[in-house]
Amino acid sequence: MSEGCRAGCGACCIAPSxxxxxxxxxxxxxxxxxxxxxxxxxxxxxxxDPSRPRVCERFNFDARVCGEHREEALATLTWLEQDTC
Incomplete structure (x- = not known):
């Protein structure tokens, strides 16, 4: 189930390319x-803002990716980035 991003997380703005x-x-x-x-x-x-990249607009919260807290989101997104390169 999708819900809004966790305010102040920012993991999706750090971990992935x-x-x-x-x-x-x-x-x-x-x-x-x-x-x-x-x-x-x-x-x-x-x-x-219309200058925000489309890929950023399309990223949605997913508990399987974002986990319970910011550190978990950073770890999962980092792993996904490395595993898909």
Whole structure:
């Protein structure tokens, strides 16, 4: 079952690589690197902005991926990134 993202998590803005251009990161973002659009509260500055990459818009909370807490989400997303390369 899908529900809203965990506010302040930001794991999906750190662990995976993003090949699409992001404002401030025109070549995309390597895996494990914090997106420049992730603020100090781990919230996306581009949320709701048309310049937000489509891949980011399409990512939805999934308990199997996001787990119980931020550290679990980071670990799972890091593992998925490494396993699918």
């Amino acid at each position: 993003i090949s699409s251009a992001i404002p401030g990161m025109p070549e995309g973002k390597p895996a494990g690197i914090r997106c420049v659009q992730l603020d100090e509260n781990n919230l996306c500055r581009l949320f709701g």
